[in-house]
Amino acid sequence: MGKHIIEEASRCLQCKKPLCSKGCPISTPLNKVIALLLDGKMLEAGAMLFENNPLSVVCSMICPHENFCEGHCILGKKSSPVQTSDIENYISRYYLDQYKPEAEDNGNADKKIAVIGSGPAGITVAFILALNGYSVTLFESEERIGGVLQYGIPEFRLPKDLLEKLRKMLLQLNVKIRPNMMIGPVISLDDLLRDDYKAIFIGTGVWNPRPLRLTGETLGHVHYAINYLKNPDSYDVGKRVAVIGAGNVAMDVARTALRKGAQEVIVLYRRGKENMTATKYEYDYAKLDGVQFEFFRSPVRIVDEGVICQETRLETDDEGNSRMVTVEDSEKLYEADSVFIAVSQAPRSNLTGIEIGKTGLVITDELGRTNRENIFASGDVVTGAKTVVEAVSQSKKSAQAIMDYVSSLD
CATH class of the missing domain: 1.10.1060.10 (Alpha-helical ferredoxin)
Incomplete structure (x- = not known):
């Protein structure tokens, strides 16, 4: 090496x-x-x-x-x-x-900051604030920190021992971690402010799967991708698996299912290969693992035997405008013991007291400031699902905005 x-x-x-x-x-x-x-x-x-x-x-x-x-x-x-x-x-x-992390001794130890969510955004903000001497409490709704890194990315792509090392580093910086604590249902944002947290950072990500609203979506062999990735071992997927969607999450589900005993995995996507949101790297590795792909296939309903799809094609009118249309009489059953829906996620709707957009995303300015001066947010809960590095980049700006705000209170 x-x-x-x-x-x-x-x-x-x-x-x-x-x-x-x-x-x-x-x-x-x-x-x-x-x-x-x-x-x-x-x-x-x-x-x-x-x-x-x-x-x-x-x-x-x-x-x-x-x-x-x-x-x-x-x-x-x-x-x-x-x-x-x-x-x-x-x-x-x-x-x-x-590395042996040490917090700066700069008079910030009595200034408490609440960080909600320990995914990429939350971990970034917690590190920056703790290194700058602030007293940070990290609230995580699951039992382990990491968010999407822990529960949305398979072990074969990201070894979880790295997250344990990051957790121990946070503890060395005196960050307090409250696992199994979802803010909203029991403790509210206003409760945190009552307890003298000078500022709150929200980095809760996007965990609610978007449904397709298809007939058959509630059947017992149908699952949402983001839920499956949290704990694949609790699912019995059978021999044949169909995955609806073609993003990186769909690739992770397809590759994980093969590793967990599925003999045949097929990805169904209503557009062409060039329109996939999955990266070429993820697509290539899925193919290498044996995942099959059917492009220009739009699911119309899910049945006990699998997924019924219609063929689609791209049509361009005289003005050069393109649109996807379905081909008549082209319905076909893709047999599957399990069907996974992987078409995107939205934030949970558990936080109140801040401005939320129509899609459920938190509304902020470019520095992550919400409509309340002491509450900040960044990462996927603001932008929708993006890359980890983009969440980190934005969260660095939010961490600085939090420090600037708390300093202004002196």
């Missing part, structure tokens, strides 16, 4: 205007990190990554690198890009094992 890392790092051209950093949503200074690594300054390289992105080790494994850093590497134009993801992972893992 080490030899491969050095070889890849040595390929870096050390561009004066690195396109890899420009292509990264959080502007990771990869050329500087690589220079430190090659100079034997591994801990400095790790510190640079962590300070820029507390979830660097996670992003190195699950980012769509082909769209971000590696997709912008100048070497990729004529040959293969520098495998910056491997380099970032190697350094970040090493740093995580060595």
